[in-house]
Amino acid sequence: xxxxxxxxxxxxxxxxxxxxxHSSWPAIVEAIGHTGLYDYVEYVGEYGTFDLYDLDNxxxxxxxxxxGMMFKIDRSHQHYLSQRAIGSGFGSILxxxxxxxxxxxxxxxxxxxxxxxxxxxxSVYTRRNTYMGYGGGADYVKAMRETVVVLMIxxxxxVENIEAILSVPGVDMVQWGPSDYSMSVGKAGQRxxxxxxxxxxEVFKTALSMGVHPRAEIMSPDEAKEYLDMGVRHFNxxxxxxxxxxxxxxxxxxxxxxxxxx
Numbered sequence: 001x002x003x004x005x006x007x008x009x010x011x012x013x014x015x016x017x018x019x020x021x022h023s024s025w026p027a028i029v030e031a032i033g034h035t036g037l038y039d040y041v042e043y044v045g046e047y048g049t050f051d052l053y054d055l056d057n058x059x060x061x062x063x064x065x066x067x068g069m070m071f072k073i074d075r076s077h078q079h080y081l082s083q084r085a086i087g088s089g090f091g092s093i094l095x096x097x098x099x100x101x102x103x104x105x106x107x108x109x110x111x112x113x114x115x116x117x118x119x120x121x122x123s124v125y126t127r128r129n130t131y132m133g134y135g136g137g138a139d140y141v142k143a144m145r146e147t148v149v150v151l152m153i154x155x156x157x158x159v160e161n162i163e164a165i166l167s168v169p170g171v172d173m174v175q176w177g178p179s180d181y182s183m184s185v186g187k188a189g190q191r192x193x194x195x196x197x198x199x200x201x202e203v204f205k206t207a208l209s210m211g212v213h214p215r216a217e218i219m220s221p222d223e224a225k226e227y228l229d230m231g232v233r234h235f236n237x238x239x240x241x242x243x244x245x246x247x248x249x250x251x252x253x254x255x256x257x258x259x260x261x262x
Contacts, residue, residue, distance in 0.1 A: 001143040004091035005068030006040050010148065010172060010213065015233035018042050018070065021240045024054035026061035028240060033065025040068035042236060046096055052084060056128050059089030070094055079110045086111065087127025092148035094175065099157040101164040107151060108170035113144040148172045154180035159199045166210045173213040176200050204230055
C-alpha cells in the first residue's frame, strides 16, 4: 500500500497546499508535480469528464512526484465513485451537497472498511491501490481508515447543522462553497453578500474551534491573508480552466489592442 500523502501531512500537523484541475490528462498532474510546491492535486470530477482509466493514470502521475490526489464527486453517485477513486489511489474524497449529520455519517461510512469495529461499506476489492495485496488484510484495513474525508459546506441546511456535521467522527476537513450557498439562500451569484460572508465566517470559526481542518479555496496568494489571520492552514489555489481562460482573455485583449490599425 502506498502512503497517503494528505493523511501524513494532516497527522503531522503540517499545512497543505493543493490545486484543482478539470482536465483528466495526466500530463497536467505531472506539470504541477514538476514545480515541487504542491502536496496534492484535486480532480474536480463533479465538473470534469473522465473514465476509470483516467483515475488510475492521474494517481500514477501524482505518485511520481510524491503528491496526493483528492477527488471531488457528485453526490448522486458518491458511494460508487468514491470507492472507485480510492481504489485508483486517491487518498482523499471531497463530498458535495452535504446537508445534515446523517449525510456526513454516510460520507464517512462509504470510505471505511467493512469491519465490525469500523462499520464501513468498503469491502475487499482488487484495485490499483492494493496490487498485489488482495485479501483485505491489516494493511488494507489501515489504508481504508486513512482516507481523508472532506465535506463541502455549501447549503443553507449544512450551515444550520454545522456543529452536528463537524461532530461526526471521521470528518477530517471542510470546504466552504459560496456559490451553492448563495443560491440556496436565494442570493444566487451574490458571493460577497454580507449574509453569505457571515455564514462563511461562522463555518471557518466553528471548524477551527471544533478541531476540524477548514480549507480555503483561493485564486491568488494575496487572498490567503484573511484566512491565515483566522488560523487556517490548508489552501487550494487556482483551477486549470480559470487560469487558462484568464490568460487567453487578457493576452488576446492586449494583442487585439496592439493590432489596432494594422
